[in-house]
Amino acid sequence: MSAVTSAPNQSVPNAVSSDATPGVAQGDFVAQLVQHQRRIYAFIGSLVHHQADIEDLYQQTCLLLWKKHEQYDGSREFLPWACGFAKHEVLNYLRKRDARGRVYLSEQVLAEIAEEHLRTESDGDARRELLDGCLAKLQDRQRDLLRRCYEGTHTIKEIAADMRISPAALTMRLQRIKQSVLTCLEKSLAAGGRR
Amino acid sequence: MTELATLIEAMCQGTATQSDRDRLETLLRDPAHRAEYLAASRLHSELLWRWHRGRFEVLGPGRVAGSTQQRAAQAGSAATGGPPRRSRGSAAAFAALVFNWLSRQAIALSKPVPIALTIAGGVVAGLLGVAAIVSVPPPVASDDSAVRWPDARITGVHDAKWRSPKASFGVADPLHAGTTLDLERGLVEIRYEGGATVLLEGPAELRVEGPSVARLSRGRLTAKLEKTDQVDAARRAAAELPRLFTIHTPKASVHDLGTEFGVDVREAGDADVHVFDGLVELASVSAIASASDAAAFRLAAGDAARIDEAGRITSTGGGQAKKFVRAMPKPERDPRSLLERLGWNDATAEVIYRDTFAGSGQLAGSTPASRGGIGNGAWIAQPQGWDLRDGSLIAESAGSSLIPFRPEPGWLYRLTVPFNVAAGSKGWCAIGFKTGIRPTSNHGDDGIAWMLRAHPSDTQHIQEVFAGSGIREKVAHWNRCGAAQTFSILLDTTDPRWRAHFLVDGEPVAVCRYSSPQTAISCAGISILSTALVRIDSFTLERAAKEQPGEPAVRKTGHTSREKDRP
Numbered sequence: 001m002s003a004v005t006s007a008p009n010q011s012v013p014n015a016v017s018s019d020a021t022p023g024v025a026q027g028d029f030v031a032q033l034v035q036h037q038r039r040i041y042a043f044i045g046s047l048v049h050h051q052a053d054i055e056d057l058y059q060q061t062c063l064l065l066w067k068k069h070e071q072y073d074g075s076r077e078f079l080p081w082a083c084g085f086a087k088h089e090v091l092n093y094l095r096k097r098d099a100r101g102r103v104y105l106s107e108q109v110l111a112e113i114a115e116e117h118l119r120t121e122s123d124g125d126a127r128r129e130l131l132d133g134c135l136a137k138l139q140d141r142q143r144d145l146l147r148r149c150y151e152g153t154h155t156i157k158e159i160a161a162d163m164r165i166s167p168a169a170l171t172m173r174l175q176r177i178k179q180s181v182l183t184c185l186e187k188s189l190a191a192g193g194r195r
Numbered sequence: 196m197t198e199l200a201t202l203i204e205a206m207c208q209g210t211a212t213q214s215d216r217d218r219l220e221t222l223l224r225d226p227a228h229r230a231e232y233l234a235a236s237r238l239h240s241e242l243l244w245r246w247h248r249g250r251f252e253v254l255g256p257g258r259v260a261g262s263t264q265q266r267a268a269q270a271g272s273a274a275t276g277g278p279p280r281r282s283r284g285s286a287a288a289f290a291a292l293v294f295n296w297l298s299r300q301a302i303a304l305s306k307p308v309p310i311a312l313t314i315a316g317g318v319v320a321g322l323l324g325v326a327a328i329v330s331v332p333p334p335v336a337s338d339d340s341a342v343r344w345p346d347a348r349i350t351g352v353h354d355a356k357w358r359s360p361k362a363s364f365g366v367a368d369p370l371h372a373g374t375t376l377d378l379e380r381g382l383v384e385i386r387y388e389g390g391a392t393v394l395l396e397g398p399a400e401l402r403v404e405g406p407s408v409a410r411l412s413r414g415r416l417t418a419k420l421e422k423t424d425q426v427d428a429a430r431r432a433a434a435e436l437p438r439l440f441t442i443h444t445p446k447a448s449v450h451d452l453g454t455e456f457g458v459d460v461r462e463a464g465d466a467d468v469h470v471f472d473g474l475v476e477l478a479s480v481s482a483i484a485s486a487s488d489a490a491a492f493r494l495a496a497g498d499a500a501r502i503d504e505a506g507r508i509t510s511t512g513g514g515q516a517k518k519f520v521r522a523m524p525k526p527e528r529d530p531r532s533l534l535e536r537l538g539w540n541d542a543t544a545e546v547i548y549r550d551t552f553a554g555s556g557q558l559a560g561s562t563p564a565s566r567g568g569i570g571n572g573a574w575i576a577q578p579q580g581w582d583l584r585d586g587s588l589i590a591e592s593a594g595s596s597l598i599p600f601r602p603e604p605g606w607l608y609r610l611t612v613p614f615n616v617a618a619g620s621k622g623w624c625a626i627g628f629k630t631g632i633r634p635t636s637n638h639g640d641d642g643i644a645w646m647l648r649a650h651p652s653d654t655q656h657i658q659e660v661f662a663g664s665g666i667r668e669k670v671a672h673w674n675r676c677g678a679a680q681t682f683s684i685l686l687d688t689t690d691p692r693w694r695a696h697f698l699v700d701g702e703p704v705a706v707c708r709y710s711s712p713q714t715a716i717s718c719a720g721i722s723i724l725s726t727a728l729v730r731i732d733s734f735t736l737e738r739a740a741k742e743q744p745g746e747p748a749v750r751k752t753g754h755t756s757r758e759k760d761r762p
Contacts, residue, residue: 038244045240046233049206051247054240102209103216109223117233128241150246156208161724175204182234 029069032078033062039124043083046117047090047110050102051152057093061086080118087114127185134184142177149174199228203235346372346406347393351384351523355397375402378414384523391440391451393418396520410443411460417519418442419455420473446506450476456494457519469499469516479506533696533703537687538741539607547608548572548598548719548736552588557581558596559634563734570736572599575718577634587615588731590624590723594635597720598734600628604688604712606738610719613681615730624723626682630715643713644684644695688712689741 044057064085072081087110094104105113135143148159149170160170202219205211211219222228347370357363358377364370376383378397385393388406395401399414420440440451445464449456454473460466468477477492477500492508494500499511534541548570550563559576561583563569580592590596602608612626627645685696695707719736723729 038241041244042237042240045243046236049203049236049239050209051207051243054243055248103206103211103213105216105220105223109220113223113229113232116229117236120230120233121237124237127237131238131241146242147246150242152247171204171208175200178204178235178238179200182238185234185238 028074029072033065036079036082039079039121040082040086042121042124043114043117044086044090046113047087048104053093053102057086057089061089064089083114083118123189126189130185130188133188134181137184138177138181145173146177198222199231200235203232207239346370347385347387347403349383350386353382353524355381355383370403372403372405375400382520382523387440391418391420394520394523408441408443411458412445413460413462415457415459415519417455417457417521418451420451444502446504447477447479447502447508450478455521459518463504465504466502467499467511467515468494468502469519470494470496471516471521472496477502477508479508533685533698537607537685537696538743539609539685539739540742544609544737544739546735546737547600548734550734551586552583552731552733553586555583558583558588570598574598575632575634590721590729590731593724595629595720595722596634597629597632597718599717600719600736602686602688602716604691606688607741608686608688608736608738609683611681611683611735612721613679613732615679615732616728624721624729626721627684628686628716628719630717632718643716644686644707
């Protein structure tokens with residue numbers, strides 16, 4: 001039994017420069033990825049809409065970004081770089097996906113939407129913060145319903161059955177709730193973010 | 196509702212048609228519509244992120260790897276990486292993803308391992324091991340400081356007795372920095388946000404000081420940092436990484452560099468440390484260090500050290516290893532069944548209803564006794580769709596069939612119903628107790644202790660238990676469907692806080708605890724929804740007096756109960 005080595009009282013190491021260890025650059029990359037993950041998710045969500053598609057694509061994109069992380073040199077903006085890959089994944093995904101039975105936007109339109117989304121998404125963080133306030137303004141019942149629909153544990157059909165209304169009626173209610181949230185968001189943004 | 200909004204919603208639900216899509220694309224040529232579209236899609240994504248992905252954050256967001264490490268390095272702090280960023284994004288989930296990918300790529304240990312990644316992997320390995328997904332409702336708070344993810348959480352309790360009943364904790368309780376656990380005896384398992392699992396053995400006093408820091412004033416614990424195969428603790432130590440988990444004792448601090456060690460602190464403040472796996476660093480708080488002992492030590496697997504009251508550290512043999520408990524005892528596989536534990540004795544159980552559905556014709560209006568069963572209560576059911584055929588009850592019509600029943604305090608009741616769900620049948624079927632008799636309603640708003648088996652159209656088979664009305668009061672949810680299963684509910688009214696135990700094929704799956712007697716229950720029964728087609732072979736409702744183990748049955752006398760018939 002060996003190894004009771006003594007070490008001088010440890011002071012914390014100096015910051016390691018980015019040339020010294022590859023790990024730090026990777027650490028940086030992971031940090032960037034984590035910081036932007038919600039925006040990458042939202043980008044994908046502007047192109048495909050069904051929750052399962054967004055999830056699959058988001059996971060695939062994250063993996064791809066990690067594989068490509070060495071290509072990111074830190075000199076350009078992370079989000080457009082990452083979303084370039086995301087868009088590529090989405091297009092690939094759609095080409096293979098006739099069997100799924102869902103319809104998707106065409107490539108041409110997707111390209112335009114992608115570009116416009118990136119161009120106009122900079123207020124995304126502000127919107128996200130305002131969203132709490134707008135959700136709070138909903139009636140409890142409405143917010144409850146919204147959450148139930150989005151949690152994913154039950155389908156729209158099941159929730160409708162539980163509420164004893166038709167799926168179409170539920171969809172209508174859901175839309176109305178979302179519309180009131182959207183209106184609130186617009187107002188809050190216009191009011192400079194004051195609630 | 197604008198046409199655009201309706202089309203977008205259809206795309207979200209996956210119900211849009213080709214012509215819907217074409218129409219949407221036509222609308223999107225207009226820039227005003229595009230703006231509306233983008234706003235709607237952003238909201239949709241954000242809600243999914245919060246509520247759908249948010250379900251999987253059991254322990255809260257992990258640390259932001261890399262940047263946290265650098266911040267710590269720059270701050271010159273000995274803290275283990277600083278406070279986690281209070282972002283609600285799934286840093287943990289993402290790290291899990293990357294970790295998964297790395298595992299699949301089978302990165303060899305010899306390759307220099309990305310440092311940040313190992314931290315990320317470390318933070319998250321716990322998430323990978325989580326068997327049950329706990330739904331964490333996202334805090335809707337506009338002020339981020341109001342939302343505090345716990346620094347640790349209790350994940351296991353065994354025979355625990357707390358010093359003060361007011362300061363007692365249970366499984367899943369969150370622990371924030373500053374919380375002190377004063378355990379008189381027993382074992383408590385605590386999972387730290389930073390990735391360490393601590394097993395605390397009473398008598399002990401432990402204070403949570405952060406996601407990766409604890410203070411053990413006295414008592415014994417083992418700490419284990421989630422292992423990642425990609426990590427070699429020695430290499431991490433050599434690379435001068437921030438310590439990953441720290442336990443402060445009165446006279447020294449133990450820094451876990453990965454992965455498992457035990458600390459035993461005695462009343463006087465002296466302590467033993469034993470390393471089971473990985474690497475640990477001891478730093479004495481004492482300024483006095485004898486010439487032959489360094490003020491700080493590194494201990495590797497198999498090493499042990501003693502810190503005396505003066506803070507001097509000496510190495511010792513590993514003989515102390517056995518006194519440390521390194522894993523929670525397996526949940527007591529009490530050889531007794533749930534029934535025995537609850538005090539149910541079949542020999543003394545009285546049958547209130549037994550219906551084997553012999554004969555033919557509609558169920559409505561008939562009594563179990565009329566066909567050789569037990570019980571004179573009449574079934575209340577719809578005239579059609581609930582029929583007796585070939586010795587079974589065939590349920591084809593959405594709604595409920597109920598039989599009058601009022602539970603009384605002081606008993607154990609057991610409802611048992613075997614189901615056979617026809618192949619290809621969808622929808623759900625359920626049993627339980629209800630407050631109102633409405634044959635056309637399913638579990639809806641009046642079920643108490645309601646247990647349900649579902650086969651919904653596009654998700655997996657699920658089974659659910661509800662304490663009260665509707666989906667809002669769901670208690671538990673698990674996957675164990677099969678075509679033929681027996682559901683039972685054991686209603687324990689012996690304590691004013693009634694309990695319902697739910698069993699599938701004799702195995703307990705959930706418990707509901709009510710805060711008061713549920714005397715609104717007026718019937719027991721079965722219900723199905725829409726497209727289910729179910730064959731039910733029997734319906735049995737019994738009651739028994741609760742027996743203490745080892746005592747003979749004590750019959751309650753003078754107790755009137757409805758619809759009871761002795762065989």
